[in-house]
Amino acid sequence: MKLLWRLLLLVLMSTKQSVAQTEDGSELAEGESAEASVVKLGVPDTRQSCAMWMGGVPGTPGHSGLPGRDGRDGLAGPKGDKGDQGQPGEKGEHGEKAEPGLPGPRGFPGTPGVQGSPGNSPASHHSAFSVGLTSPVSATNVPIRFNKVFLNEQRHYDGISGKFRCVLPGVYFFTYHFTIYPRDAKVGLYRNDRPVLFTYDQYKERDLDQASGSVLLKLQAGDEVWLQVYGEEEFSGIYSDNTNDSTFTGFLLYPDFTEENST
Numbered sequence: 137m138k139l140l141w142r143l144l145l146l147v148l149m150s151t152k153q154s155v156a157q158t159e160d161g162s163e164l165a166e167g168e169s170a171e172a173s174v175v176k177l178g179v180p181d182t183r184q185s186c187a188m189w190m191g192g193v194p195g196t197p198g199h200s201g202l203p204g205r206d207g208r209d210g211l212a213g214p215k216g217d218k219g220d221q222g223q224p225g226e227k228g229e230h231g232e233k234a235e236p237g238l239p240g241p242r243g244f245p246g247t248p249g250v251q252g253s254p255g256n257s258p259a260s261h262h263s264a265f266s267v268g269l270t271s272p273v274s275a276t277n278v279p280i281r282f283n284k285v286f287l288n289e290q291r292h293y294d295g296i297s298g299k300f301r302c303v304l305p306g307v308y309f310f311t312y313h314f315t316i317y318p319r320d321a322k323v324g325l326y327r328n329d330r331p332v333l334f335t336y337d338q339y340k341e342r343d344l345d346q347a348s349g350s351v352l353l354k355l356q357a358g359d360e361v362w363l364q365v366y367g368e369e370e371f372s373g374i375y376s377d378n379t380n381d382s383t384f385t386g387f388l389l390y391p392d393f394t395e396e397n398s399t
């Protein structure tokens with residue numbers, strides 16, 4: 137360091153010397169026109185040369201100067217390397233429900249089904265009768281015996297007892313149409329010794345009345361249905377002759393073979 141300072145001082149001094157020489161030169165230039173100046177040029181400046189030779193020991197270096205002002209910002213550096221890939225973000229919310237799509241194309245026809253098993257014979261599900269009177273009813277409180285047969289193929293109606301006997305369980309329709317003459321008539325439709333339907337006609341003198349009734353009943357095999365005069369002879373006005381009929385009709389509306397087909 138000290139060496140560096142000494143070197144710096146030496147350089148400074150030599151520079152000063154050269155400056156002094158230049159000053160001399162300029163003085164020469166001013167006095168170029170004067171002859172005396174030519175003489176002056178040949179005489180060396182003793183004072184200056186003496187100063188050079190008599191130079192003392194160099195002084196100690198001065199204190200360090202104050203820090204200089206901050207420099208200006210440098211130029212922008214080169215672009216850095218590419219950074220690492222970041223972590224994936226959080227899952228987003230569910231989107232809105234979309235509109236239903238268009239219907240798809242029509243499918244191919246299916247394979248034909250297996251042939252079904254044969255059904256029961258229709259004849260086995262038949263039950264129907266239609267009968268009438270050939271003469272007025274005289275007996276009371278006993279089944280009316282219809283002996284004029286319009287239809288009784290299955291013979292489920294018994295003309296001797298006057299009762300229909302159910303063979304096929306199911307729902308039956310019964311209807312009757314009476315000519316009433318010459319007294320009142322009151323008739324009941326019975327099922328198994330109990331009247332379930334009544335028809336009453338109050339006879340008017342010199343007149344010919346009609347009375348009728350009908351009902352649907354669910355029957356089990358073995359059930360019996362019939363008509364009979366309800367009361368004494370005064371209500372036995374059920375009449376019939378060659379041109380005025382009284383009829384009783386019944387038939388199976390539909391069969392019902394389930395277990396609980398009672399009442």
Ligand SMILES: *[C@@H]1O[C@H](CO)[C@@H](O)[C@H](O)[C@H]1NC(C)=O
Pocket residue numbers: 317344377379380
């Ligand atoms: C039965 O009807 C006929 C007409 O068809 C009538 O002449 C006759 O008087 C009727 N019988 C009774 C008892 O009214």
